[in-house]
Amino acid sequence: MDLSVQIGRLRLVNPFIAASGCFGYGVEYAGLLDLASLGGVCVKGLFLNEREGHPPQRIVETPAGMINAIGLQGVGVHRFVEEYLPPLRAAGATVFVNVCGTSIDEYAEVSRILSDHEGVAAIELNISCPNIKEGGIQFGCSLAGTHDVVSAVRKVTTLPVIPKLTPNVTAPASFARAAEEAGADAVSLVNTFLALAIDVETRRPKISNGMGGLSGPAIRPIAVRMTYECASAVKIPVIGMGGITSIGDALEFLIAGASAVQVGTANFVNPLIWNDLRTGLADYMTRHQLSSVSQIVGTLDMKR
Amino acid sequence: MATPDILTRMPVDAAARVIANTALSVDYNLVALEAPELAALVRPGQFVMIKPHEGHHPLLRRPFSVFELLRSADGRAHGISILSKRVGTSTALVAGLREGDVVACLGPLGRPFEPVEAPVEAWMAAGGVGLAPFMTLAEALVADGNPPTLFYGARRAADLHCADRFERLGIRVVYATEDGSRGARGFVTAPMAEAFAALPGGRQVRVYACGPTPMMRAVNDLTVARGHRCDVSLEQVMGCGLGGCYSCVVKALDEGGHGHYVRSCLAGPIFDGRTIDWTALGH
């Protein structure tokens, strides 16, 4: 069955993309599954240079979820294109690169370098990481900042540009609109929710950074709502995510208006989830006599 | 760079049936799991990621060292056992597993121990549940004709488990308990220091250590001070076991002595103790 979806100019073999920061650089999973069988592989956030990230402990479990503050440890864009991009290409992966920056110039520079290399399918702009002091969410929490990052990157690349929005604002849809106006090809959401877990014995945070980002099933209904709001507000495609652990969860996002979805935390629990998602989607389409995934997207009937 | 390593790793995600769950004490369980494909791949000191239940709480899998390889009459490995100490929700669920239950078991994972060859002596230093990675190492060393010595410490005699399995392999076990209820009173470092003192001149030793961080650090310091190498098995809070999340990092020192966070699931869990920044290691 044809499970392919279209994100602007980009055709994906199916709507299931590995979410950034939850799939390493993709190559870590090459021994376990066929990377070409995923709709896309979004790699860990990259700055221009290497970054050490935060000291451990970096994660803690919470009910039906987890809080992380990894601090965007990463190899930097130069090592990425030299060491990781070639094996990803060889594996046939559709590579999304999650681009980070502490300044607008850095976002543009990283994006420009990526555009010079074969094998990058799209650029996802991480303007929504809650865990770093400079950059990231600082742009994603301001409409002007969102606009400026997107238009600066738009100028240096012809690759699809997909800003990743934060849920830590009152109205994500207005940020989707700002991104669309600045020339984004699509938007993705949600990044994690700023959160805090406390050790009551020591009265200190459970992770070293203090606060972190909440992900996993706990956030899903809010993420579905935000996906719906954004998809209703813009014409460009929306990539939805947040707490997907099954095909039923993924379908909620598609029906709410997402053209594709990303799966993060659930991949830690079940790294072979991709097979279940594909089979589940084909089943659903057969049962509902659908020939294209696009027949699912944005079909929510809010009247009930 | 670890990339070529990563690309050749082929773990298995097994739906492993519980063959037996034996309570060794109020908080220790030995769980035998049927997982032939996975068992066939295990090398000494490797671990598996286990989810003992369906559902979202707790959400993540937990790492467990492979304790024993279970073999059928023809010698083929058809399963593994894990040694679990109850400390939280997941290990409580492990303690409650019953024969016939099926658990998700991903592995084998991580960089294995390198068994040393004679005449280098192999000493294994275990603290409490830190015994877990040593059965597979002991078997490999015995098979190579270089049987190790096990230094096994715990709070009290009642917390020493499964030592008979090592003795049955013909391995000398030296005990230490904090309350003196079995073996030397105090930590394993005391009998190890004596053993170093009694070592014939020129004899090399490779120490392998697993246990609480202060214990591994003490064993590493002692060993390195005597001019030998100590490989440690570090357990960090781990998200996925596959290198996907960058949670389980430890600070490893490069040749210039600079620390860099490396993923213990890929670069470890076994590390040369001299390459670890012990001050950066939590708890």
Ligand SMILES: Cc1cc2nc3c(=O)[nH]c(=O)nc-3n(C[C@H](O)[C@H](O)[C@H](O)COP(=O)(O)O)c2cc1C
């Ligand atoms: C451990 C961890 C690391 C993450 N790292 C990144 C990252 O580098 N860049 C990014 O844009 N999002 C990152 N995220 C957010 C995820 O991509 C995703 O937006 C979020 O976790 C919600 O999806 P989920 O509930 O399916 O995990 C990270 C999430 C987790 C749990």
